[in-house]
Amino acid sequence: MKYIDEYRDVGLIQKLVEKIHHMLQDYPKELVLMEVCGTHTMAIFRSGVQKLLPKNIRLLSGPGCPVCVTPNHYLDKAIAYARRDDAIITTFGDMMRVPGSSSSLEKEKSKDGDIRVVYSVMDALKIAKENPDKKVIFLGVGFETTAPTLAVTIKMAKEKNIQNFFVFSGHRLIPPAMEALVSAQELHIDGFICPGHVSTIIGSRPYEFIAAEYNISCVVTGFEPLDIVQAIFMLAQEIVEKRPPKVQIQYSRSVKEEGNLRALGLMGEVLKITDSQWRGIGDIPESGLRIEDAFSSFDAEANIEAEVEETKENKGCICGSVLRGIKTPLDCKLFRKECTPENPIGACMVSSEGTCAAYFKYQD
Amino acid sequence: MCLAVPMKVIEIEDNEAVVELGGLKKKINLGLLEKMDVGDYVIVHAGFAIQKLDEKEAEKTLVLVREMVEKL
Numbered sequence: 001m002k003y004i005d006e007y008r009d010v011g012l013i014q015k016l017v018e019k020i021h022h023m024l025q026d027y028p029k030e031l032v033l034m035e036v037c038g039t040h041t042m043a044i045f046r047s048g049v050q051k052l053l054p055k056n057i058r059l060l061s062g063p064g065c066p067v068c069v070t071p072n073h074y075l076d077k078a079i080a081y082a083r084r085d086d087a088i089i090t091t092f093g094d095m096m097r098v099p100g101s102s103s104s105l106e107k108e109k110s111k112d113g114d115i116r117v118v119y120s121v122m123d124a125l126k127i128a129k130e131n132p133d134k135k136v137i138f139l140g141v142g143f144e145t146t147a148p149t150l151a152v153t154i155k156m157a158k159e160k161n162i163q164n165f166f167v168f169s170g171h172r173l174i175p176p177a178m179e180a181l182v183s184a185q186e187l188h189i190d191g192f193i194c195p196g197h198v199s200t201i202i203g204s205r206p207y208e209f210i211a212a213e214y215n216i217s218c219v220v221t222g223f224e225p226l227d228i229v230q231a232i233f234m235l236a237q238e239i240v241e242k243r244p245p246k247v248q249i250q251y252s253r254s255v256k257e258e259g260n261l262r263a264l265g266l267m268g269e270v271l272k273i274t275d276s277q278w279r280g281i282g283d284i285p286e287s288g289l290r291i292e293d294a295f296s297s298f299d300a301e302a303n304i305e306a307e308v309e310e311t312k313e314n315k316g317c318i319c320g321s322v323l324r325g326i327k328t329p330l331d332c333k334l335f336r337k338e339c340t341p342e343n344p345i346g347a348c349m350v351s352s353e354g355t356c357a358a359y360f361k362y363q364d
Numbered sequence: 365m366c367l368a369v370p371m372k373v374i375e376i377e378d379n380e381a382v383v384e385l386g387g388l389k390k391k392i393n394l395g396l397l398e399k400m401d402v403g404d405y406v407i408v409h410a411g412f413a414i415q416k417l418d419e420k421e422a423e424k425t426l427v428l429v430r431e432m433v434e435k436l
Contacts (some may be wrong), residue, residue: 001386003370003405003422015433039366066365092410094365120411122393145366149412152395197366200407200415223367230429253370253422254407254415263396263414353365 003253007224016229017052020236024054027240031057032188033232034325036178037195038065038353039223045362047225053232060187060325061358063177064195066142066170067094067351068323069278073311074141074170075100080306081137081168082113087304088131089115090124091139097350101312121146121153121167128157128165137300141170145197147289148263151270154291154298166300169290172276174198175206176287180278182214186326191217191235193228196251201267203259204247211245222251270295279347280320317346322355329359336360368409370417373402383408 024031035041041061044050050059063069079100082089089105096106096117109115114134118124121138128136140150150167157165174195182189194207199220207218217238221231231250238245249255269292276288291299316334321327329335329348339345341357348354371383371390379394383406393412394400406413 002372003417006422006426012429012433016429019433037366064366092365120393122411142365145368145409145414148396148414149393149410152393152412156395195366197368197407197409197414200368226429227425230425230432233432250425252425253418260396260415262398266396351365 004224007222007226009226013226013229016226016233020057020229020233021054023236023240024056027056029056031190031236031239032060033057033191033193033235034060034062034189035193036062036064036174037198038068038351039197040193040195040221040228041065041355041358042353043223043225044228045358047228049225049228057232057236060189061322061355062325063181063278063281063323064143064174065348065351065353065355066172067098068319068347068354069172069280070098070141070170070347071277071279072101072313073308075104076311077306077308078139078168079103079105079108080308081300081304082108082115084135084304084306086135087114088127088134088136089113089139090118090127090136091115092141093117094351094353095139095141097344098347099314099344099350101309121149125153125157125162125165128162132164135164135166135304137166137168137304139170140167143172143174143195143198144201147171147271148201148260148267151266154270154295155266157298158295163297165298166304167291167298168300169271171271171289172278173273173287173289175202175210176284177278177281178207178210180281180284180287181324182210182216184324186324189216190239191219193231193235194218194220196220196222196227196254199251199255199259201260201263204249204255204257207247211247215245217245218247220247220249220251220255222254227251278323280323314345319346319348319356322348329356332356366409368407368414370405371408373400373404373406376400376402381406381413383413
């Protein structure tokens with residue numbers, strides 16, 4: 001497959017790995033790199049890249065799994081919407097099994113809740129068109145990659161005057177979360193493997209403050225094994241040779257410095273920046289997206305009542321610390337015991353991109 | 365959930381395109397892109413093309429990797 005297979009060239013990957021070993025053989029310290037994005041976490045584990053690297057490179061998983069960082073009160077509200085007789089909930093599949101305070105969307109579906117998994121927010125709009133007597137609520141969980149697709153769809157709903165389509169916005173922004181992590185000073189990070197598809201939308205400039213103010217090197221990275229190994233090479237080179245930290249783009253076939261201006265324009269028109277709460281990290285200023293006033297008739301929270309239960313946290317689950325990079329799933333007492341992909345206690349075990357799910361599947 | 369893949373545009377109609385990858389065909393929305401032609405590759409996420417794949421840059425990345433492994 002063109003533009004995929006070339007970046008899975010085992011021979012080339014091996015040679016590049018050798019160069020990384022060579023570069024780090026006399027480096028006296030550990031090199032700590034964080035992959036911010038959950039899709040990277042999965043790609044790293046699936047390809048086995050981690051096992052090829054020198055022992056003094058440590059890869060940490062970051063908070064870039066949208067389902068994982070969605071707090072319980074969001075889930076509880078989604079579940080409350082699902083209990084309304086006049087509602088159809090539409091969602092990406094990853095959200096179905098995430099435990100809220102006392103239920104999950106999957107459990108509500110088994111109790112006759114009308115909850116439908118969609119591939120695209122456009123599918124949710126189609127369901128709204130086909131069910132004019134129902135309120136069709138899309139659970140807008142995701143990052144900058146997905147946010148513009150929401151903007152296009154809300155605009156289309158307005159143009160076509162579809163009045164029963166609503167979005168429950170839980171969208172979050174990556175750079176403020178990265179800043180929250182580094183400014184908390186709980187962990188030392190030498191370099192960030194920055195998310196390739198978030199950056200396809202926002203470009204590479206929003207990370208420049210991290211290099212300039214926090215002295216952390218950043219490489220915007222693609223998702224094939226060669227992309228990841230090349231990014232690690234670029235980060236290692238910059239750090240070992242003590243070059244001034246900067247933001248580099250490895251994934252240049254998709255990412256421009258300025259991002260996708262059309263997508264950013266649409267996001268700016270339909271969505272506005274707001275404070276947001278992240279599981280494990282807490283409140284982060286200006287890290288979320290809600291619906292602009294001009295489009296408020298599509299805002300589920302502004303238009304649809306829900307009786308939401310009191311929020312409870314999952315006892316013993318350390319998902320929050322895992323999302324901050326200060327613990328790994330192996331530090332968790334529930335991991336592989338009470339908490340498994342079949343019976344997940346925390347969100348990081350449910351999502352296909354969650355760090356706990358990745359460790360469960362791939363770590364010996 | 366930020367998974368996206370490069371797919372080839374094989375048909376364009378208004379604001380939608382049919383794209384193909386390894387025999388799999390799919391209809392996607394083009395509302396996030398300025399201009400697209402049949403034969404172009406696009407990065408597809410959740411039913412939308414989020415960027416046109418830059419074919420020159422794709423080749424440049426591979427050239428750069430080859431240079432990295434040949435140096436030293």
